[in-house]
Amino acid sequence: MGIDAGFDMVPRLTKEAVDQDVWQRFIRSVKEHYEDDDRVEIKPNYLLFKVGEHPMLPFEGHKFLRFSSKISGRIATESNAMDYIRTVYLMAEVNFGPRVRKWSESSDQYGHYGWAEPDEPKATTSIASFGLNIDPSKGPDIPLFEVKPISGKGRGLVARVNIPKGTRILLEKPILTSQSMPLDMTEKILASKLKSLSIVEQRQFLSLHNNFPGKLPFRGIMKTNALPCGSDSTVGAVYPTICFINHSCLPNSHNNWNDDKGHETIHATRPIMAGQEITLPYDKGGPSSARQAKLQQSFGFLCDCTICSLPGPELLASDARRLKMQRLDDAIGDPLSMMTSPGASLANCYSLLQTLEEEFRGSPGVLLARVQYDAFQISIAHGDQARAAVFAENAYRSRVECEGEDSPAAQKMKALMQNPASHASFGACSMYWKMTRKSAPKGLDADEFRKWLWRQNK
Numbered sequence: 001m002g003i004d005a006g007f008d009m010v011p012r013l014t015k016e017a018v019d020q021d022v023w024q025r026f027i028r029s030v031k032e033h034y035e036d037d038d039r040v041e042i043k044p045n046y047l048l049f050k051v052g053e054h055p056m057l058p059f060e061g062h063k064f065l066r067f068s069s070k071i072s073g074r075i076a077t078e079s080n081a082m083d084y085i086r087t088v089y090l091m092a093e094v095n096f097g098p099r100v101r102k103w104s105e106s107s108d109q110y111g112h113y114g115w116a117e118p119d120e121p122k123a124t125t126s127i128a129s130f131g132l133n134i135d136p137s138k139g140p141d142i143p144l145f146e147v148k149p150i151s152g153k154g155r156g157l158v159a160r161v162n163i164p165k166g167t168r169i170l171l172e173k174p175i176l177t178s179q180s181m182p183l184d185m186t187e188k189i190l191a192s193k194l195k196s197l198s199i200v201e202q203r204q205f206l207s208l209h210n211n212f213p214g215k216l217p218f219r220g221i222m223k224t225n226a227l228p229c230g231s232d233s234t235v236g237a238v239y240p241t242i243c244f245i246n247h248s249c250l251p252n253s254h255n256n257w258n259d260d261k262g263h264e265t266i267h268a269t270r271p272i273m274a275g276q277e278i279t280l281p282y283d284k285g286g287p288s289s290a291r292q293a294k295l296q297q298s299f300g301f302l303c304d305c306t307i308c309s310l311p312g313p314e315l316l317a318s319d320a321r322r323l324k325m326q327r328l329d330d331a332i333g334d335p336l337s338m339m340t341s342p343g344a345s346l347a348n349c350y351s352l353l354q355t356l357e358e359e360f361r362g363s364p365g366v367l368l369a370r371v372q373y374d375a376f377q378i379s380i381a382h383g384d385q386a387r388a389a390v391f392a393e394n395a396y397r398s399r400v401e402c403e404g405e406d407s408p409a410a411q412k413m414k415a416l417m418q419n420p421a422s423h424a425s426f427g428a429c430s431m432y433w434k435m436t437r438k439s440a441p442k443g444l445d446a447d448e449f450r451k452w453l454w455r456q457n458k
């Protein structure tokens, strides 16, 4: 009996140089730290800690799974076992980030690996899974990515395996959140928030990139890294791993704040090949010149992504598409047009979808869900439940792909797909297009169905 605590390496390191090099660096730092401590002995193949239950660190990283000991009882207390575990954990965390999972039975956390069969992962608790930053439902052992230096971009996330579209790559709780506030208050408030965090969280926060070094370092870190908690939110949050994701104007992932669960997720919005960088869009759209200017001003880099480095005529074509996307989006959002010319608004939605598909090379991500929801609203506002249900279903599928089944937006679309008339604007403009949900035509081929759905026969 007694209380155990320690940390596990999840997933375990491979024999590849990429893992072994970091392990060697970690072992060197532990040796240096304890060189004058005669409780830590260098054995031929491992470091032995003569504290508590004598945990050890092998010299070959792939042989390591766990560093732990009893922390209760006379021997553990007299030898300060907990101090050693805490220090070695911090050193491991600096080198391996979220792959190192801390646990303590005193907080009802149990290690990732069972005692009897240390190679067999136990069913993970949500606490342990948050430590790993991977969605518990997807299984904990998938080394989907690594954080590594990317030429010209600082650190970034790189896929270790092929990641299919729709995969949840990451799920993280914020290290720290902050409301937007006057400049002079920010630094003080952030400093006091930071003080209340654990040492690990403080280190995670301070290790984030600061694009605005100077007198307000905490604010600089927030400004460089914070993601809004929801599209219109004035609250921003920073995360231990998500904040390493760099920008691309042709991104391959989508970030989403789940307000119900208080976490941020990252999903693959197109297939990502092993070795490819995982990217997010930092921009708010527009042609390349506008994007470049904004990225330079807010994030201090000149974007040279696949789109921005297209040859002249192709870049012009991309810019034209981006401008068209903005124009169509504005036109769709015009309530008067939706009320008086719903057919034209629906045609604009269709045109926007085509343009998105082209510009984002078949994977427009969550933009697709938004346009489908626009088409839903136009249809339902004129009483057409049949088409509205189809648009809601398309939006639902897209939300699940980009945000997961647990996303509140996905759940909202699911409810609307089952009962489109429950939407507040059902029949709000007219009942001119009145159709029940069940009266959608059956037996149409894909082309006929598309024409029916988008009212292209009229």
Ligand SMILES: C[S@@+](CC[C@H](N)C(=O)[O-])C[C@H]1O[C@@H](n2cnc3c(N)ncnc32)[C@H](O)[C@@H]1O
Pocket (backbone or CB within 6 Å): 152, 153, 154, 155, 156, 208, 209, 211, 224, 225, 243, 244, 245, 246, 247, 248, 298, 299, 300, 301, 302, 303, 304, 305
């Ligand atoms: C949220 S951080 C991303 C992680 C960062 N690369 C790091 O090393 O911690 C944002 C910063 O990363 C860099 N960055 C992001 N995307 C980039 C890109 N496409 N090209 C160059 N630098 C980029 C910029 O310095 C930017 O201010």
